[in-house]
Amino acid sequence: MQDASGLTDRLVALLGRSNVLLPGDDQEPYTVDWRGRYRGEALAVVRPGSTPEVAKVVRLSAEAGVAIVPQGGNTGLCGAAVPSGGRPSVIVRLDRMRRIREVSPLANTITVEAGCVLADIQSAAQAADRLFPLSLGAEGSCRIGGNIGTNAGGTAVLRYGPTRELVLGIEAVLPDGRVFNGLRALRKDNTGYDLKQLFIGAEGTLGIVTAAVLKLFARPRTSALALAMLESVDQAIALMGLLRGEVGDRIASLEIMSRGQIEAIAATCPDTAIPFPLDAPWYLIVELTDTLAGIDLRAPLEAALGLALERELITDAIVAASEAQAKAIWRVRHSVSEGNKRSGFVVSHDSAVPLDRQAAFVTGVERRILAAVPHARVVMHGHIGDGNIHVVALVDPARVTDPAEAERVVRLINEAVDDETRAQNGAISAEHGIGQSNLGRLARVTDPLELDLMRAIKGVLDPAGLMNPGKVLAQR
Amino acid sequence: MQDASGLTDRLVALLGRSNVLLPGDDQEPYTVDWRGRYRGEALAVVRPGSTPEVAKVVRLSAEAGVAIVPQGGNTGLCGAAVPSGGRPSVIVRLDRMRRIREVSPLANTITVEAGCVLADIQSAAQAADRLFPLSLGAEGSCRIGGNIGTNAGGTAVLRYGPTRELVLGIEAVLPDGRVFNGLRALRKDNTGYDLKQLFIGAEGTLGIVTAAVLKLFARPRTSALALAMLESVDQAIALMGLLRGEVGDRIASLEIMSRGQIEAIAATCPDTAIPFPLDAPWYLIVELTDTLAGIDLRAPLEAALGLALERELITDAIVAASEAQAKAIWRVRHSVSEGNKRSGFVVSHDSAVPLDRQAAFVTGVERRILAAVPHARVVMHGHIGDGNIHVVALVDPARVTDPAEAERVVRLINEAVDDETRAQNGAISAEHGIGQSNLGRLARVTDPLELDLMRAIKGVLDPAGLMNPGKVLAQR
Known part of the structure; x- marks a missing residue:
């Protein structure tokens, strides 16, 4: 790679x-994504x-084009953080900018530089x-x-929303090198766009986030966890409705797994005990939390599940009797x-559909995948309170040793999932984003x-198209 | 007003x-804003x-320019919904589009047309x-x-966020007449910008919102209310911090009023009883709610206020003993x-500042206003959990009978408030927006x-500048 401009x-x-x-230095940890798919x-x-x-x-890079x-x-997961398309690039790492500038428990805000590791922010x-x-x-x-930059999701979206809802203010460097100073700790601001x-x-395609003011919340001090066994995703949705009525907004997690998903773990992860019988089609982890200490959450959880049994919304349930039992289920x-x-x-997917379309989605998507690739095994897990079910097709490696065949199989599965997602008025990526991986898929299903x-x-x-080109939108 | 183009x-x-x-018909209810300030x-x-x-x-209007x-x-409140600048305009009322298209208690969503009255959506x-x-x-x-369009605020922002956080999907007509169909009921969607x-x-300057998918929540079923008397806004902030620790996220409202504010009511609203002694500088309404029925909220509220008294964060407090007493305080x-x-x-204001800057803000803003307009009376009320204190300057009408003098007084007060807001890293409008009223103020304080x-x-x-021109951004 030549540097004719003297930029370096x-x-x-x-x-x-x-x-x-x-280029002579060890750049590889930064030029290759962590799964080794993009170089x-x-x-x-x-x-x-x-x-x-x-x-x-x-500014220097922009001047040099x-x-x-x-x-x-x-x-x-989608190759947004490494250069694409073989064009000369400067990778800007933010890892030296990891100062937590301010924590205000009174304002319930924390002001951080972009290079802060997430766990350090949680600790602060x-x-x-x-x-x-x-x-x-x-x-x-x-x-x-x-x-x-990726509007990250994760396990707390049901209760607290995705990253977008956790951000009060942002400082960012624009593609022309000017600094947008929106680092305001305001809960309300209606002064223009x-x-x-x-x-x-935006996955870094419109500028570089350099700092942010984030929301803090009261800490949960009590929790209760149960595992419910269900006949169908329809039942899981009905159970969610019942829980909302019975325990209000204490629901912290609603994580679903298909039996096939758990069987895949049971068969391959000897260190992970499966502390419940594997005889139901679906399993739902229900976790309640409360920001007050000394609140009894087990009793209302047991009562709600009792009601669910009575109404035949679940076939069985285990309420964790101890922290250890809860951990074993989370494991x-x-x-x-x-x-x-x-x-x-x-071949794993990250679709989101409206909450009440999830049952139709899981049925339809499995049908479509098996019609396109009959030898695939379809397992599922996901955040059912967010409408975000991860559909995973497992393919026998012996059938995809030929790269062209592997590519064909991936394409067929992607199209099956994306078509069903679109049919349910969903989005092909709930959390992971577009990056380089999903440019073609986005273009295929988007208006x-x-x-x-x-x-x-x-x-x-x-206008010069220099800020993280070839991510989100294909280059023309 | 001529219609040379045949558009009508x-x-x-x-x-x-x-x-x-x-023009011959009775257009006045639509061409004049409800306070009669903009025609x-x-x-x-x-x-x-x-x-x-x-x-x-x-499309027809755009073709006709x-x-x-x-x-x-x-x-x-800011004149965003009526034409400005005397240019020929078509006012597009949405009031025939008031269908509630779908309510899904399972998905916790409601899909509505733009012309739905807010109260009808609440009822549905x-x-x-x-x-x-x-x-x-x-x-x-x-x-x-x-x-x-105005990202409305109101009394529930502390708990549920402003309108922006309540919207899952939007359908909008773009300035060129194309329809953006983003009417998706998705909790997560990372498919591009x-x-x-x-x-x-955007106050209708980028397009016309025609429908939306909105979030629904579990209903509060229990509440408790108290009125705390305080020496300062600093104490109110400290009390907020204490409450967050003691009652977690049950805080629904934290509404502050200065004694001067309540005295203005007492002196002019004979129908409004003041059911507490008027001897403290500041009053704070604290309301807790819970989505479960049968939860005792009074006991933890009393306990928290007891602790606050002990720590000298408040001088006194009344916990409402009945629904009627709570209503009298809200009144x-x-x-x-x-x-x-x-x-x-x-001359009323709508600033937002970081929560922990509110005490400095109220002191500074009163000082600045009185320095600029010594005869003004400054009273305040606001949503202290949102950092949104409404500063109100009351001026003797006899002093502003001359329009030029009225304009001068308003300008001085605006500048005093805006300068202090900027000094506290705040925003000059928390809820009301820019519209026509605040174009000059926005331009004065914004980067x-x-x-x-x-x-x-x-x-x-x-590009043609035809969509609600002269709002948010001044025309050039």
């Missing part, structure tokens, strides 16, 4: 040699230490007797700038990815008018 | 004469009955044993399209506007970069 020299002069990785090339990987430095890097790729923890909130609810598998290494929304979930849920990886060639609007927004903020 | 004939042909008010002119006031009809009206002004209930939710939490003074006549955000709070809060109107020439970005967004969606 200017970047080294700006940041110091130790904060610039050049980009970089003129330089830079580590600015402040917002003005980020701005200068962007070089693409800019913002990168947080590089834990994304807890130290102030508050909760920062965003929680997901990668929390030990993902960074809040990436969480904001809400510009910060542009940067949330099954947390073994899902590992179990699937060990069960075959994985051209929406793509037009996205391109119009992109065009006006980044 | 085409509008009559499209909608029928009965759905088009021409516009209209080529026609039209009442389309469907989204395709709205789209056709927009005529401005379009969307109008809901015409209850706004209640009929399904759910809560639609948006609640504000004009709820009997404002329409949801206007609430979305979140385009619906553009239309929320004082609800008499604020009437009391102020009867107390003088009113030019933000205005640039707003203009860029406006320019790309509405």
